Amino acid sequence: MRKAVLICPGRGTYTKTELGSLTRFPDRKLLAHFDARRTALSQETLTALDSAPNYSVSKHTRGDNASAVIYACTLGDALSLKDIEITAVTGNSMGWYSALACAGALSPQNGFEVVNTMGTLMQQSLIGGQIIHPFMDENWHRNPNRRAELLAIAADINTRPDHILTLSIDLGGMLVLAGNEPGLKAFESTVPPAQSRFPMRLANHAAFHTALQAPVAAQGRTALPASLFNQPQKPLIDGRGQIWWPGATRTADLHAYTLGHQVTEPYDFTAAIRTAAREFAPDLLIIAGPGTTLGGAVAQSLILANWQGLSSKADFQARQAANPLLISIGLPEQRSLVT
Structure with a gap:
């Protein structure tokens, strides 16, 4: 079996x-x-x-x-x-x-x-919302540096007044980030578009797996x-x-x-x-x-x-x-x- x-x-x-x-x-x-x-x-x-x-x-x-x-x-x-x-x-x-x-x-x-x-x-x-963004490329090559860069961007945004943005889910080659509206908008305006659809908001999702x-x-x-x-x-x-x-x-x-x-x-x-x-x-x-x-x-x-x-x-x-x-x-x- x-x-x-x-x-x-x-x-x-x-x-x-x-x-x-x-x-x-x-x-x-x-x-x-x-x-x-x-x-x-x-x-x-x-x-x-x-x-x-x-x-x-x-x-x-x-x-x-x-x-x-x-x-x-x-x-x-x-x-x-x-x-x-x-x-x-x-x-x-x-x-x-x-x-x-x-x-x-x-x-x-x-x-x-x-x-x-x-x-x-x-x-x-x-409460809040979620956004997803890849750190692997479309051929799924490991890229720990890009992952670290994206998390550093989120951490910087999280230090701004009235901005909340933290890691929600480690999802294979994707990072799911969660936070409040100012935090999510700041990430969207900071990260260049990738693979024609990211960063992507997740509809009707709250800031799961965060404080x-x-x-x-x-x-x-x-x-x-x-x-x-x-x-x-x-x-x-x-x-x-x-x-x-x-x-x-x-x-x-x-x-x-x-x-x-x-x-x-x-x-x-x-x-x-x-x-x-x-x-x-x-x-x-x-x-x-x-x-x-x-x-x-x-x-x-x-x-x-x-x-x-x-x-x-x-x-x-x-x-x-x-x-x-x-x-x-x-x-x-x-x-x-x-x-």
């Missing part, structure tokens, strides 16, 4: 091409439970959102909608895996909540409560007790690259991290993938749906870790062609390989 690390995507992965993703959800009773919880909270059901005739940026990217839909898509894909031994689970940003459920640290129902609650709290506050989210984290700790959490059944790799082991995890600490550090401090997805590759040496890295946009960040993270000699996009593509390492369930032709 092939051994794999499961990777759970975060916000921004459910776009117009993902409408209808929940039609492949394998447990209709569980999906009905999620819908009933949404109805009880006077929120539109996941089924209604996913079956809408048209994709609406203003509706489908809202935290109180996107988070729960993405969670359900990810969980459904995890439940659909066949002839795969999951040796560890990780995720990007909001994907950490999905990873908790996929690894058994939260039941599917409790995972939904965590995701839906935090997505709703984020949307109600919508600006401290009020949201506090509300989350009040609303979501530690009793929701269990011992993980699979090793969990968090947003620091650290491992939470089955049978050796204090659930109170996992609760504190999830609704504390994970919300208010930078999320190092690159470190999570490095740990996944080096500590678990999987046959496959499987990215759950929805969407396929996380594949580049995973591949870039492997290049940054010099995993099995990978040093460029061409190296990675050659490896994928010869013996695929990365499987994205969001791609129909790859989904059939693992479900």
